[in-house]
Amino acid sequence: MRGKLLGFSIFGESHGKAVGVLIEGLPPGIEVSVEELKGELERRKGIERFATKRKETDEPKILSGVFRGRTTGTPVVVIVENRDVDSSYYEEIRNTPRPGHADYPAGIKYFGYNDYRGGGHFSGRLTVGVVIAGYFAKKLLEREGIKVRAYLKRIGRVEAHVSPEELLSSENPYCPDERAFDAMVEEMERARKAGDSVGGVVETVAFNVPPGLGGPWEEDIEADIASALFRIPAVKGVEFGLGFGLAELRGSQANDPFALKDGKVVTETNNHGGVLGGITTGMPLVVRAAFKPTPSIYLPQRTVDLERMEEVTLRLRGRFDSCIVPKALPVVESAVAFVIADHLLRRRAWEGMAR
Numbered sequence: 001m002r003g004k005l006l007g008f009s010i011f012g013e014s015h016g017k018a019v020g021v022l023i024e025g026l027p028p029g030i031e032v033s034v035e036e037l038k039g040e041l042e043r044r045k046g047i048e049r050f051a052t053k054r055k056e057t058d059e060p061k062i063l064s065g066v067f068r069g070r071t072t073g074t075p076v077v078v079i080v081e082n083r084d085v086d087s088s089y090y091e092e093i094r095n096t097p098r099p100g101h102a103d104y105p106a107g108i109k110y111f112g113y114n115d116y117r118g119g120g121h122f123s124g125r126l127t128v129g130v131v132i133a134g135y136f137a138k139k140l141l142e143r144e145g146i147k148v149r150a151y152l153k154r155i156g157r158v159e160a161h162v163s164p165e166e167l168l169s170s171e172n173p174y175c176p177d178e179r180a181f182d183a184m185v186e187e188m189e190r191a192r193k194a195g196d197s198v199g200g201v202v203e204t205v206a207f208n209v210p211p212g213l214g215g216p217w218e219e220d221i222e223a224d225i226a227s228a229l230f231r232i233p234a235v236k237g238v239e240f241g242l243g244f245g246l247a248e249l250r251g252s253q254a255n256d257p258f259a260l261k262d263g264k265v266v267t268e269t270n271n272h273g274g275v276l277g278g279i280t281t282g283m284p285l286v287v288r289a290a291f292k293p294t295p296s297i298y299l300p301q302r303t304v305d306l307e308r309m310e311e312v313t314l315r316l317r318g319r320f321d322s323c324i325v326p327k328a329l330p331v332v333e334s335a336v337a338f339v340i341a342d343h344l345l346r347r348r349a350w351e352g353m354a355r
């Protein structure tokens with residue numbers, strides 16, 4: 001993901017030596033801790049029952065850019081080694097691409113040279129790098145009082161209803177709406193028992209984002225966040241504020257009236273999700289990412305044997321998540337935080353110059 005001042009590059013393969021990230025543009029002096037970072041990576045493991053049986057300790061190794069617990073301002077490189085790797089099965093299914101996964105187009109793009117084991121560079125495991133980059137971004141934002149929080153908005157047909165206050169104060173790391181969360185767990189369990197998978201929606205709210213970040217066209221913060229979110233594997237939809245729901249409304253219902261609160265300009269409602277004209281308004285930034293169900297499922301699926309060029313039935317064995325959405329929570333949160341951090345740095349540059 002390339003912002004104007006901050007950027008990161010993901011590297012590694014699911015069954016290679018390690019996965020990791022190179023982060024460029026972080027200012028010096030940001031306090032970081034490996035223990036905290038480990039905690040963030042722990043969140044990425046999801047709810048055990050619905051996650052793969054792959055057991056990884058996910059021990060982050062900071063190779064550069066941090067000295068005595070603070071960023072130095074030079075490129076940060078962090079890796080996490082892969083340990084619990086079982087590639088034998090992937091040889092069996094090498095010629096039969098999984099429906100819904102990247103196997104088929106990846107083989108074409110890389111002329112068959114790609115590491116296909118465990119999905120290779122297309123595996124969800126690569127999102128470890130996004131969470132690491134997001135951790136550094138969140139530490140930067142924290143200093144400015146900006147908090148970015150994601151929760152499960154929907155799993156299958158179960159939807160949660162959560163107010164911004166509940167999101168900030170909740171102890172549940174997945175969803176503050178406890179009743180909806182219980183129903184979500186049931187939904188994931190039903191899919192798992194059926195040998196199937198289920199998708200969902202992650203909602204992210206960024207609190208205390210100052211007005212004035214972003215701009216029209218090339219600088220649009222909405223476009224940058226959407227672009228970052230669409231890069232996360234399995235994301236198929238992104239919306240801000242009331243999103244697609246706005247299409248059904250009249251202007252009189254959709255517009256958020258401006259008002260004054262404690263001497264500050266606010267809006268009475270937040271259908272715009274905190275962004276107007278590609279620029280933050282100072283209201284909470286609200287964005288949702290829709291995830292498709294996990295492509296790898298245990299039910300038989302039709303595919304093509306690419307060696308023999310005949311249609312066959314694929315019966316997967318192996319280790320797959322019946323629902324990847326809980327795992328994706330910190331990934332989404334991280335991507336949103338990273339983009340906001342980039343825009344905040346750009347804003348700071350202007351604040352220093354515009355007199």
Ligand SMILES: Cc1cc2nc3c(=O)[nH]c(=O)nc-3n(C[C@H](O)[C@H](O)[C@H](O)COP(=O)(O)O)c2cc1C
Pocket residue numbers: 052100101102119122123124125127232233234235292294295296319320321324327328331
């Ligand atoms: C955190 C995370 C974990 C994932 N785990 C799996 C998995 O265990 N099995 C699987 O088939 N897909 C998994 N995926 C989804 C695939 O990586 C993704 O669907 C695939 O690369 C194709 O890309 P696309 O869905 O964006 O088109 C995961 C995605 C994320 C974000």
